[in-house]
Amino acid sequence: MLDERMQNALNEQINWEIYSSYLYFSMSAYFESISLKGFANWMRVQAMEELTHVKRFYNYVIERGGRVLFSEIKSPPNEWESPLHAFQEVIEHEKQVTSRINSLMDLAIELRDHATTSFLKWFIDEQVEEEASADEIIQSLKLNENNPGGLFLIDKDLAQRTFIPPQDIGI
Ligand code: FEO
Numbered sequence: 809m810l811d812e813r814m815q816n817a818l819n820e821q822i823n824w825e826i827y828s829s830y831l832y833f834s835m836s837a838y839f840e841s842i843s844l845k846g847f848a849n850w851m852r853v854q855a856m857e858e859l860t861h862v863k864r865f866y867n868y869v870i871e872r873g874g875r876v877l878f879s880e881i882k883s884p885p886n887e888w889e890s891p892l893h894a895f896q897e898v899i900e901h902e903k904q905v906t907s908r909i910n911s912l913m914d915l916a917i918e919l920r921d922h923a924t925t926s927f928l929k930w931f932i933d934e935q936v937e938e939e940a941s942a943d944e945i946i947q948s949l950k951l952n953e954n955n956p957g958g959l960f961l962i963d964k965d966l967a968q969r970t971f972i973p974p975q976d977i978g979i
Contacts, residue, residue: 810874811919817912818924819877822865824908826881829858831901834884835894844959846967847891850945853971854898861931863977868927891959892949899942906935 810818836851869876888894909931916924945962952958 810869810872810924811921814915814919814921814924815869815874817915818865818869818874819879821908821912822862822869822876823879823881824905825858825861825865826878827884828901828905829855829862830881831884832858832898834886835888835898838886838888838894839891844891844963846963846965847894850966850969853969856971860974860977861934864930867977868924872923892946892953895942895946895949899939899946902935902938902942906939909935 832851832855836848836855839845839848839851866876885897888897909928913925913928913932916922916928945966948958948962952962
């Protein structure tokens, strides 16, 4: 059985993961509005991946005999000054998520909850990847500032990203 503090913290993280998806869908809509279809595709894939993170936490709380409780999701922004500005927000957001995952891990260790410690390792690794991929795009955008041809090529590249539903979390 999950400790109540752990359950509350995991439920709070579910809210954050849903907000992450909400934010990235909003960024996708922003990129659609400025005709950067590849960027919009990348953000939609990101939004879908965030929903799989929701599902991982959801499954885990239930598996441990806990209760998933949902709360209000704040509204995301809808406009950004530029693609670079949007991706700078992505990385800032992901850094906050990383810090929250680290706090969850700290709590699991404090409670000597070894099962939750093991479960959270997947997210620790995932956050390294999430920050690295956003940073890579930021570097490309910085190199191509004031270069519409470069932006077009990045857009084409980001159009290639596909969503692969993980097989281990069910529907
Ligand atoms: Fe679910 Fe992007 O962290």
